[in-house]
Amino acid sequence: MIEFVATSKSNNPLAPVIGLSFFAIASGFLMSLIPLSLSAFKLDVDLAPWLASVFYFGLLIGATCIERIVVKIGHRFAFILFLSLLILSVLAQLVMPKAGVWLMARFVAGMAVAGVFVVVESWLLMTNTPKARAKRLGLYMTSLYGGSAVGQLAIAPLGTVGAVPYLFVVGLLLLAILAPLLITSGQPDSQELQKLPLKEIKTLSRPAILGCLASGLLLGPIYGLMPVYIAAQSEQAQYTGLLMAIIILGGMLVQPLVSYLSTRMGKNLLMAMFCFLGAASVLGILQTTSFSGLVVSYLVLGAASFALYPIAITLACDSLPMAKIVSATEIMLLSYSLGSVLGPMLAANFSDASDGILLYLGGCLATTCIYMLIKSMKDIPTGSTPVAG
Template identity: 30%
Template sequence: MSRQTLTTVMAPLLGLFILSVGNSFLSSLTTLRLDAAGASPAMIGVVSSAYFVGLTLGAMFHDRLIVRIGHIRAYASFASLGVVSILMQVLSADWMLWILVRLIYGWTTVGVFLVIESWLLLVADQTVRGRFLALYMIAFYGAGAVGQALLGTVDGLGEFAPFIAAAMLASLSVLPIVILPREMPLMERVEALKPLQLFQMSPSGVIGCFGSGVAIAAVYTLFPLYLQTIGMPVDEVGMMMACVILGAMVLQYPVGRWSDKQDRRVVLITLAFACLLLCAAVLLLPHNATTLMITLFLLGGGIFAIYPVSISFSADRASAASLVPMIQGMLLVNSLGSAISPISISAVMSAFGASGLFWSLAVLKILMVIFFIWRRGARPEATQVAPFAPATAMSPIGAEIRVTDEMIQGVKEHDAEAEEPPVRHASSLG
């Protein structure tokens, strides 16, 4: 990777990092402020789901807008609207208003992701995409951990200070984008595979991506509520959330490398079962700070690793031509799980208390384990065609970053072997 290429790509990644720091503590803060205002867990779930609904809608339609007005103007527009939606939360704690502004904020956030990821595609040929993906993950998860660790600090500055800080960060994230002297990339329309096609191609991959979306959204939006309910102050809530995100970043690569040497469905079964045990540990073990931090670090690694392992498993069964639309479709499946998660799980929490969060996750993981075991018996192991690539859920255009030359070549060779006619041996009689 040349120094010029690295310098060029650092600008959009810096913009992503700045925006994601504010986005990270804002997601937890929204939950905590609604709880302090007396909102029920079910209502908090509705507000939280609005953000993920906005993400899903934006992922489906933003590519058209960016093609029409260009990347710099699109980014500035998304960031500006994001600043407005954040500051609108200062005006009132009315949950109806917050549903609207969180929907808008989710819609603008995925627009930012689209701009940044398509920008990376402009400068990333297939030989360096893996490294760019790693830098993307470091920026995204690193910002998430920093933002959660800052939660207590910014909350201590005053009632409105955290929202103002998040708005300032969203506004500042524009600077690296607008000062970058680079020709804008061209984007094509996103054409993801339909859900039925995805399920026929890889049932385990679809269930893994959907279940991952449910679990990750619950962690981001409802876990802060659980921690506050058991008596943790805001600064400790932020530190515990930072442990979850650090686990997601640190453990994803070793889990992925393990999946390259093992049937990926065995890895999915193990991850889901490990998450089940860790959920039980959170519920049953005494809430000692050190023990809880270690448990949450491992739980974050398990929950967040299911998505990329599911994508890798699905890629083993896809054709070369369907790799990108397959990953795009899986992202939308993941987004659907994220959108329904806070609403459904918060309803359980309203009925059974804060521990309903981990009971819900435990039931989800049990169902995933049963499904993966059933599918492993019903369908033989797929040939692994390319090494695992660690990843977070991205926008649809970002699916192309994951599709490296090595992956395409592996799939093509596998397709060629599958289509090769059987060898006919000549008869000894001539």
């Protein structure tokens, strides 16, 4: 895998953060819009898990080949290229509402989004100090999840029928492109270096890799299938956009807590703690009889599900020099993408039950919790204090 090196003087995060914010609003709205608009375009609702999986398969494929494009044309032009490709995929869905076209468009969109992630993550993480990397990662996650939460709120006023919602997404993506178009300075200096050796890949933390995998297994169905589940519940249907926004808002609000706790307790134990809270929130959704209880449960579910990826990625990068950070994050993205491909299809197997997706999410969270607890106990030497991560 190709690595990047950058100097902090040449790296200004303004363009990627502004662009990412508009991209996140558009992407968050689009992820919920697609499964909810299938009927309006006379497409089978059973297409929803396939659309989610093919999107994440595109993300998986894109994560393996995007980095060399960034090296060749630079971060700024790569950002513009991938956002433009995403716009074309959305327009293709709108112009040709056929199952085959939508599947291909979502695959292309997945590759484009992988490009956006690699560009923005490397742009922000390519700085000289671990403290600065942690601060920028928090900024990245907050912008991404905050924008996604805001995007969910567009469901109620814009609806899910006709061309207007999709044109709104295109408009937001055009605004995202303006940032790298108008801010022409500040991209990191990049150069091609040696590939990360296979033997070093094998030494990456297994809990980190599995934490990213579990994150994909959770977030793939949450983005792809949860809107359909909420819309099918008579007492929740009118609040579909709001409840999806609350899930993602939980993911945004938990980021400062994740950053604070990551340096104060073992990361394996921290992932186990959030998985336990997530499993408890699933029980809360199933058992609560009040709307306020439902809101709190969805908020905690979002916080737990979105907390895993940043904890896992920092666990993987804890002992790595700056020159290897991007290659490590690329491997984490591959692991996340694999989980995101499998997640919607596995969750679809629970569709016969009325609460199938919640049973699936609860099972994933409980299983990951047990694994991380076992790993955290192995990290505790006899008679010593726990090691971090």
